[in-house]
Every structure is written in structure tokens, then in C-alpha cells.
Amino acid sequence: MQSLTELYKKGRGPSSSHTLAPERACRLFTEVCGVFPYYQVQLYGSLSLTGKGHGTDRVIIETLPGETEVKMCLNWDEEFPNGFYLRGLNENHIEQVKWTVFSLGGGTIRIKEYPVDFTREIYSENSWKEITEVLEHEGLSLTEYIYRHEPDLHAYLLGILDAELACVDRGLQESGILPGKLHLKRSAGDLYRASEQMSGTEKERMRMMAYAYAASEENADGHSCVTAPTLGACGVIASVCYYAVHDLGIDLDRIADALAVGGIFGNLIKQNATISGAVGGCQAEIGAAVSMAAAICAYLEGLDRRQIEYAAEIGMEHNLGLTCDPVMGYVMIPCIERNAMGVLRAYDAVLLSKYMSRIKRHLVSFDMVVHTMNETGNQIPITLKETAEGGLALEFERNR
Ligand code: SF4
Numbered sequence: 001m002q003s004l005t006e007l008y009k010k011g012r013g014p015s016s017s018h019t020l021a022p023e024r025a026c027r028l029f030t031e032v033c034g035v036f037p038y039y040q041v042q043l044y045g046s047l048s049l050t051g052k053g054h055g056t057d058r059v060i061i062e063t064l065p066g067e068t069e070v071k072m073c074l075n076w077d078e079e080f081p082n083g084f085y086l087r088g089l090n091e092n093h094i095e096q097v098k099w100t101v102f103s104l105g106g107g108t109i110r111i112k113e114y115p116v117d118f119t120r121e122i123y124s125e126n127s128w129k130e131i132t133e134v135l136e137h138e139g140l141s142l143t144e145y146i147y148r149h150e151p152d153l154h155a156y157l158l159g160i161l162d163a164e165l166a167c168v169d170r171g172l173q174e175s176g177i178l179p180g181k182l183h184l185k186r187s188a189g190d191l192y193r194a195s196e197q198m199s200g201t202e203k204e205r206m207r208m209m210a211y212a213y214a215a216s217e218e219n220a221d222g223h224s225c226v227t228a229p230t231l232g233a234c235g236v237i238a239s240v241c242y243y244a245v246h247d248l249g250i251d252l253d254r255i256a257d258a259l260a261v262g263g264i265f266g267n268l269i270k271q272n273a274t275i276s277g278a279v280g281g282c283q284a285e286i287g288a289a290v291s292m293a294a295a296i297c298a299y300l301e302g303l304d305r306r307q308i309e310y311a312a313e314i315g316m317e318h319n320l321g322l323t324c325d326p327v328m329g330y331v332m333i334p335c336i337e338r339n340a341m342g343v344l345r346a347y348d349a350v351l352l353s354k355y356m357s358r359i360k361r362h363l364v365s366f367d368m369v370v371h372t373m374n375e376t377g378n379q380i381p382i383t384l385k386e387t388a389e390g391g392l393a394l395e396f397e398r399n400r
Contacts, residue, residue, distance in 0.1 A: 001123040001271045004146070004153055004263040008160045009107050009227045013219030014331035016231040017082060017276055017386075018047060018054035020107035025099070026063040029086055032114060033097045036088035039068040040095075043084045044076030046278035046386040047103060053180065053329020053388065055222055078112075080104065082278045105276025105284070106229045122149050126271055128309060128366045131264070135305070142305060146260045157256040157263075160226055161241055164215070167225050167234070168242040171214025178220050180330045186221075188214035207247060208347070209340035211239035216336040229266040229275040232331045233289035235339030236346060237262065240293045244300055254300065262296035265312040265366065272367070273374035277324035278386040280377030286342045287319030287373065291366075293346035294353070303354060311353035313366040315346055320369070321376050323384035325391025334392055 011020035022041075041060050043051045049072075051057055057070040066088075076083065080102040088097045100112035109118060125131045135145055147153060171188045178184045191210035195203050215238035219225045228237035241259070244250040266275065269288045274280040294315035298308040327333040356362065383390030 001121065001126055001267045002119050003122045003150055004260060004267060005150070005156055006108060006118065007106060007227070007229055007263050007266050007270065008157065008259065010160070010163045010224055011107055011227060011231065012059065013222050013225050013231045013234070015054045015056075016107035016227045017103045017105055017278055018051060018056045019059045019222070020227065020231060021103035021109050022047070022056055022084065022101070023059050023063050024107065025084075025086060025101040025109050025111065026060055028111075028114075028116075029088070029097075029099055030063075030065060033088055033099075035065050036096060037066045037091050038089040038093055039064045039066050040087040040089060041068065041070045041084055042073045043070065044073055044078075045082040047082055047084055048072040048074065048076075049387040049389065050326060050329035053326065054331060058222075078102070080110070082276065103276075103278075105274055105279060106270065107227050107231070123267075126268075128265075128268060132305070132309075142261055142264065142308075143257050146264060153260060154253070154256055157259045158252060160259065161252060161256055163224070163226050164228075164238045164241040165245060167218050167223070168211050168214045168238050170223065171216075171218040172210065174217065174221070178217060178332060179222070180332070181328055182330055182332055184220075184332050184336075186217045188217055204247070205344060208239050208243055208343045211242040212236060212340040212343045213336060214242075215239065216339040220330065220332050220336060229270065229288050229292065230277070230285045232277060232335050233285040233339060233342070235336070236286065236289035236293045236342040237296065239339070239343040240296055240346065248300075250300060258296040258299040261299040261308065262292035265295045266292040268366070269316070269370050269373070272370045274377060280373065281322060281380045281385050282324040282338065283316075283319045283322040283373055284377060285324070286338050287316050287322055289339075290319055290342045290346045290349070291315035293343060294349035297346055297350045298353060301350060301354065303350070307353045307357045309366050310357055310362050311349045313362065313364060313369050314349035314352055316366070316369045316373060317364060318345065318349075320373055321380070323380060323391050324386045325384055325393045326386065326388055327393050327396045329388040329393070333396075
């Protein structure tokens with residue numbers, strides 16, 4: 001498995017696959033190949049079908065340092081469904097360099113013509129079963145195992161936590177209308193103010209949803225957020241972090257450790273299935289985020305390793321089959337609301353794990369549910385995988 005620094009990344013919204021990945025590729029292209037007067041970019045797959053709504057063309061044009069033409073194209077004949085050709089042209093518009101870039105999900109890229117390994121393997125274990133065997137054999141805790149592989153990770157995660165908190169703070173303060181044709185009103189601040197009139201569980205749940213809205217609306221506005229594991233699903237873990245700091249008063253070091261624990265589950269999903277909505281549907285984004293968030297909350301609650309795994313498994317199991325159908329291609333409907341529901345599902349998963357694990361042994365392992373998620377994702381039709389051609393996106397168009 002790869003480093004957790006490749007899972008948690010800061011980047012501009014609204015989509016890790018559609019804005020962060022192209023932004024990273026364009027920056028690298030300029031660093032490696034130099035500056036050209038003209039650029040031509042051809043987008044394929046989901047990048048082509050929902051690139052306009054996600055602002056892919058805007059990010060590419062703003063990142064490349066020359067006059068840039070971006071085309072939405074069909075008939076992509078490469079080995080991964082989501083990608084683009086990036087060409088540097090001279091003053092006579094003659095091609096000088098061409099890269100084939102794959103957007104693998106979560107902002108991770110692979111470049112056919114430039115064999116830099118962004119996906120270098122750090123962990124030799126690739127399943128929860130293999131990890132637990134090492135932990136038991138060597139008498140390690142999960143965080144000891146993670147930091148043994150990545151000694152600098154804790155400091156990195158404190159930086160990520162800082163970005164998560166700042167993102168929610170900004171989102172709570174912002175108001176107005178999100179960009180795009182949906183004219184969607186920002187609602188995080190309203191939800192938070194509503195929570196001040198509430199008490200008990202209702203107040204707690206409303207707060208969590210307000211925080212998820214805050215981060216997701218920042219993302220939808222193209223501002224800086226954290227991939228957790230993707231930008232579309234960034235609100236779930238951002239909410240968990242903010243709630244832990246501001247409502248529960250948990251110290252930052254412990255939350256950074258919890259992010260490491262949640263990250264391992266996200267990494268296993270990324271390794272053995274996908275975290276890309278364009279490949280596996282929304283189960284790969286919100287499902288993965290709920291699973292990771294459940295592990296984070298379970299760790300913060302002081303649950304044991306078996307209960308943490310159970311919480312992560314529940315978080316994913318009950319998002320199996322969740323499709324990706326962003327209305328008009330914007331990461332807004334159903335995405336923002338789905339992040340808010342996601343954070344509540346994560347807390348429910350922890351509650352269930354905590355008490356069910358005392359009653360009986362769970363029969364479905366985390367590894368099993370990840371394998372199922374991958375198989376399910378393969379069977380979801382392409383119209384329901386970030387193309388905005390099916391589901392709610394289609395129904396919305398019919399009723400416009
Ligand atoms: S529906 Fe889910 S996977 Fe699709 S863009 Fe929205 S958050 Fe991402």
C-alpha cells in the first residue's frame with residue numbers, strides 16, 4: 001500500500017479526480033517539460049462528461065502558463081477510463097511533448113510517458129488480515145505499525161488536521177450562492193445557528209451536519225479542502241475532526257493518530273477496490289469516507305482493534321451500491337447533503353460496533369466488504385459513475 005500522504009492531500013475543489021489531479025499533472029508537466037506558448041488538452045471519460053460542471057477546464061487553464069485549449073472528447077482507448085492528453089505546442093502550434101495522464105481517484109495520477117512512481121508502495125501488507133497478523137506477531141498497536149512505516153506521518157497529519165479545521169471554519173462563516181447553474185444557497189452557517197437553539201442529541205447531530213456542509217460547500221466553491229479520501233467526500237472526515245476539537249475538546253495529537261488509523265482503512269479500499277466515483281460510484285467516495293470516519297471515531301472512543309474494524313466494515317457495508325449521479329455535473333446535489341448524512345452514519349456505525357461486538361462476533365470482515373464493493377462497482381452502469389447521465393442527474397434534467 002502507498003503512503004497515507006498520498007491519501008490525505010490538500011487541494012482545490014470541487015473534485016479530486018477532476019480538479020486536483022489535473023492541477024497536479026499540469027504543474028508537473030511545466031516543471032518537467034518547461035513552458036510552451038500553447039497547450040492543448042483533450043479530456044476523456046468522466047473528465048469529459050462532467051468536466052465543465054466540476055471546473056476541470058478552468059483549473060487546467062489557470063494552471064498552465066500559456067494559451068490553453070481544452071476539449072471534451074469521446075472514444076478514449078486507454079487502459080484506465082478517466083484521463084486526458086496534455087500537449088505542449090510551439091509558436092507554430094506544432095506538438096512538442098504529449099503526456100497521457102490517468103486520474104486514478106483521490107487526486108492520484110499516473111503518467112504513461114513519465115514513469116515517476118507517485119504510487120510507491122510503503123506498506124507490504126495489503127489487507128486487514130495481513131495487517132492484523134503483523135500486529136499480533138510483533139505485538140504492535142495499529143498506530144505503532146503505521147508510524148514504523150512512516151516516521152514523519154504524525155507531523156504531516158497535524159498539518160492536514162489544521163487544513164480540515166480551517167476549511168470548516170471558513171465554510172461556517174461564508175454565505176451566498178455557490179457558483180454554477182444550480183444557484184444553490186450556502187447553508188452551513190444556517191444549520192449551525194439552528195443548532196444553537198437545540199439541545200442533546202439533536203444539537204450534536206445538527207452540529208455534525210453543519211460542519212460537513214461547511215467543508216462540502218467550500219469544496220463546491222472550488223476552495224482548498226482535504227481529500228478524505230476524495231474532495232467530493234471531504235465533508236465527512238472534516239466534520240469528525242472539527243467536532244472532536246470544538247465540541248469534544250480532544251487534543252490534536254490524538255486526532256492526528258485517529259486520522260492515521262482511518263487512513264489505513266481508506267488505503268485498503270484504495271488498494272483493493274477504488275476511491276474514484278468515476279470507477280466505483282459514490283460507494284467509493286462517500287462509502288469510503290464513512291468507513292474511514294467510523295474507524296476514526298471508534299479510535300477516539302477508545303474502542304479496541306476488532307471494534308474499530310467492525311465500525312469501518314459497517315460504514316462501508318451500508319453504502320454498498322451507492323451510485324454517483326451529480327446533478328448537472330456539479331459536486332453539489334446529492335454530494336453536499338450526502339456528506340452530512342455520511343457523518344451521522346459514521347457515528348451510528350461506531351455505536352453499533354461498540355455494543356454489537358459485546359453480543360456476537362461479526363461474520364463479515366472489512367476485507368470481504370471491500371472486495372464486495374469492488375465487484376459491485378464493476379457492475380454499476382457507467383451512467384451512474386460520475387457521468388451525470390443517469391439517476392438523479394437524469395431525473396433532474398427531465399423535470400427542468
Ligand atoms: S455523488 Fe458521490 S461520488 Fe459522485 S460526485 Fe457526488 S460525492 Fe462524488
